Amino acid sequence: MNSRISEHLNRELNLQINKEFYSSYLYLAMTDYFNKEHLYGFAHWCKKQSEEELSHGMSVFEFLNELNGNIEFMQILQPQTNFQSPIETLKAIVMHEEHITQSLKEITVMAKEENAFAIMSFLKDMLNEQHEEEKNAFKIYSKYKLFGENKAALYLLDKELSER
């Protein structure tokens, strides 16, 4: 049966699957980092996020399947592992999420050019979720920036994140 997606958008969604799985891998590397720093709440938050990213990759995969698209199994890059400090790691999270948002926006523009409404609607849902992720990541980064140097406050922030 014919594919219901252009080659161009098919390629972009394959890249997006790869980016989501890479994100999952990156958050797993951060989980490991925070565990080694004994910030177990931060580690827990990152592990949950890693699972979220896997589910994003899966939903793009399933969507592409529904459109009879072609799935390419691209190599997933090795994530960064040499995190220098908690604040640098949290900043890397914010920047990474901004990068993913940008990627989804670019695909949305391409879908719009092709009047691919089903794909636009799918991407809109993903972008809504991205908005939440960016917001949450920025909140954690900001809280650490404000209170991270205070041990008692850091303890509470770590505890808060362990409840995700």
Ligand SMILES: [Fe+2]
């Ligand atoms: Fe994601």
Ligand SMILES: [Fe+2]
């Ligand atoms: Fe994300």
